Amino acid sequence: MQKRILVTxxxxxLGSHLCERLVAAGHEVLxxxxxxxxTRRNIAHLLDDRRFELLRHDITFPLYVEVDExxxxxxPASPIHYxxxxxQTTKTSVMGVINMLxxxxxxxxxxxxxxxxxxxxxPSVHPQPEEYWGNVNPIGFRSCYDEGKRCAETLVFDYIxxxxxxxxxxxxFNTYGPRMHPSDGRVVSNFVVQALGGKDITxxxxxxxxxxxxxxxxxxxxxxxxxxxxxxxxxxxxIGNPTEFSIRELGxxxxxxxxxxxxxxxxxxxxxxxxxxxxxxxxxxxxLGWEPEIALPVGLKKTIDYFDDLLRRGDxxxxxxxxxxx
Ligand code: NAD
Ligand code: UDP
Ligand code: UDP
Numbered sequence: 236m237q238k239r240i241l242v243t244x245x246x247x248x249l250g251s252h253l254c255e256r257l258v259a260a261g262h263e264v265l266x267x268x269x270x271x272x273x274t275r276r277n278i279a280h281l282l283d284d285r286r287f288e289l290l291r292h293d294i295t296f297p298l299y300v301e302v303d304e305x306x307x308x309x310x311p312a313s314p315i316h317y318x319x320x321x322x323q324t325t326k327t328s329v330m331g332v333i334n335m336l337x338x339x340x341x342x343x344x345x346x347x348x349x350x351x352x353x354x355x356x357x358p359s360v361h362p363q364p365e366e367y368w369g370n371v372n373p374i375g376f377r378s379c380y381d382e383g384k385r386c387a388e389t390l391v392f393d394y395i396x397x398x399x400x401x402x403x404x405x406x407x408f409n410t411y412g413p414r415m416h417p418s419d420g421r422v423v424s425n426f427v428v429q430a431l432g433g434k435d436i437t438x439x440x441x442x443x444x445x446x447x448x449x450x451x452x453x454x455x456x457x458x459x460x461x462x463x464x465x466x467x468x469x470x471x472x473x474i475g476n477p478t479e480f481s482i483r484e485l486g487x488x489x490x491x492x493x494x495x496x497x498x499x500x501x502x503x504x505x506x507x508x509x510x511x512x513x514x515x516x517x518x519x520x521x522x523l524g525w526e527p528e529i530a531l532p533v534g535l536k537k538t539i540d541y542f543d544d545l546l547r548r549g550d551x552x553x554x555x556x557x558x559x560x561x
Pocket of ligand 2: 300335342
């Protein structure tokens with residue numbers, strides 16, 4: 236059945252893949268974005284489709300539209316971007332989520348909140364199950380994002396309890412793929428852009444910290460499955476790829492796949508940088524029948540091809556706030 240679906244943050248990395256997927260499934264998609272980190276380029280191929288509509292809007296302000304489902308992805312996601320204007324980051328996760336939940340309540344829409352593994356902070360439990368409450372610094376540089384996203388989860392569960400709304404939370408772990416922002420400082424985009432440009436690969440700390448990387452197509456599949464569940468399935472549910480790599484291993488793999496002669500160099504570790512992160516995805520397996528399918532070398536190859544093309548077209552890294560393709 237065709238639905239009217241709102242995707243906030245739809246011009247961003249994950250949002251653009253989600254819009255593409257929903258339009259391809261025959262739905263009408265309203266993409267709402269303030270273009271802070273998202274770009275028109277990410278959704279340019281959808282603009283001619285009559286089922287796709289783009290609205291420039293900041294979700295910290297109320298929005299009155301009629302839709303059946305809301306995927307709330309709006310929020311800068313990389314440390315460089317969310318620390319650029321930390322107060323706006325918290326506003327997006329708190330005021331923005333209140334507005335989108337208020338909208339969902341008025342039009343009786345299903346609601347899915349994109350939360351994050353950052354709600355676990357620097358975890359003392361490994362791998363992280365959904366029951367773990369986390370280890371988060373409330374006053375550090377990452378707090379605007381971590382605490383904002385934690386408050387957003389609180390709001391979703393209060394709207395569920397108070398207004399009996401069909402709302403859900405997914406906790407997304409590190410995800411990568413084409414359309415990542417080339418200058419967002421995240422490790423996959425940094426390493427690939429550095430390797431392709433013949434620049435040194437910057438390992439922060441000694442590179443022994445770990446992450447588990449999920450390819451974007453696997454992630455989008457899980458999000459769509461989660462939205463498809465009944466009101467009893469609220470989450471929070473972890474979504475990510477449980478195969479864990481050290482950052483050094485990632486650097487070596489990028490060098491191998493790009494054939495680059497770049498060197499691995501060491502730089503200081505940012506504050507509050509989690510030492511290890513790996514999702515426990517038993518719930519996602521059980522409730523969504525979902526399992527990531529794309530192995531890191533396969534997904535990295537597609538990501539490398541994307542950045543190779545981007546850099547050849549001269550659209551390389553540029554500073555925050557100077558996005559040229561809006
Ligand atoms: P992104 O920065 O590419 O996308 C975020 C989008 O939201 C951008 O298009 C941006 O312009 C838009 N936006 C930001 N503030 C807004 C506002 N106030 N109003 C309207 N639009 C706004 O990041 P992404 O990686 O695509 O992340 C999407 C969502 O997934 C975020 O909520 C993020 O917290 C979550 N997430 C992502 C990852 C990951 O690894 N990519 C991991 C955990 C959680
Ligand atoms: N809201 C919105 N669109 C709507 C309905 C509500 O943006 O279609 C916003 C509205 O600005 C409000 C917020 O959502 O402040 C929360 O709405 P809710 O009805 O939950 O609370 P209230 O209006 O009582 O504050
Ligand atoms: N990192 C790194 N070099 C870089 C960028 C990141 O070593 O050029 C490290 C970073 O310190 C962290 C890991 O890679 O330990 C993942 O960083 P990212 O910002 O991608 O995600 P997050 O820390 O939010 O998981």
